[in-house]
Amino acid sequence: MTTIKLLFHINAPRQRVYEMLTTLDGLAGWWTVQTSGDTNTGGVIQFRFGEAGNDMKVVEQIPAEKVKWECVAGPADWIGTTISFQLDENENKTRIRFTHSGWKDDGDFFAQCSFSWAKYMESLRQLCQAGKREAFGSDGYRK
């Protein structure tokens, strides 16, 4: 088993970052405009990217500290894997530790998803800091 790990800082309060991870409007601002479902703990959120997509079950939420999802539908290699966002404060910024755990191997799809997650984490950063919306399907999406 292997894990995608990304660490970065956002120059915005933890509560703001947490909101962007736990509301449909926030998630639609940085990941994909086609976001729907239930963002409460135990709920399932649907993320769509044209014909592709995934469903994430919200398994844990601690305000301004942690969000954890389990993939319950989507690419075969993703099903059963978990995604977590851990937030704390460091040098007056919000530090985010992102993980995507449970990968069978670190082949091409793992490497492609590592790049893609980092691109969307940068999109989250731009949303929180500057209000820029760069989600998939938005005018600001970086092709």
Next chain:
Amino acid sequence: MTTIKLLFHINAPRQRVYEMLTTLDGLAGWWTVQTSGDTNTGGVIQFRFGEAGNDMKVVEQIPAEKVKWECVAGPADWIGTTISFQLDENENKTRIRFTHSGWKDDGDFFAQCSFSWAKYMESLRQLCQAGKREAFGSDGYRK
């Protein structure tokens, strides 16, 4: 030992991508404006980010196919590690497999560098596709 692996596509010819990886002007366009040194095989390139930075020895170059560096100065965890860019064609785009190999562990610095490398690979992509210069120290740098 563990490895940062990123895979992504650039909508530009392989030769164009290769040039951006093997010329001072290209490297200064996507990584840092403070780039100097010798980009020939066996040469050493200096990359500076304000007071920080690293020196990379060019250990292998195959036109339009591969570039490999060895870190010979910089952060302690980087010294002796290797960075490679492998290019091929896939669906009429240039596919890049990026690796940074030789990490002792996948702790916070590894996670931070994974995010940072992906951000600069996106910068390389924007440079090759649209001529946008987002290197550290440039006006286009995404703060």
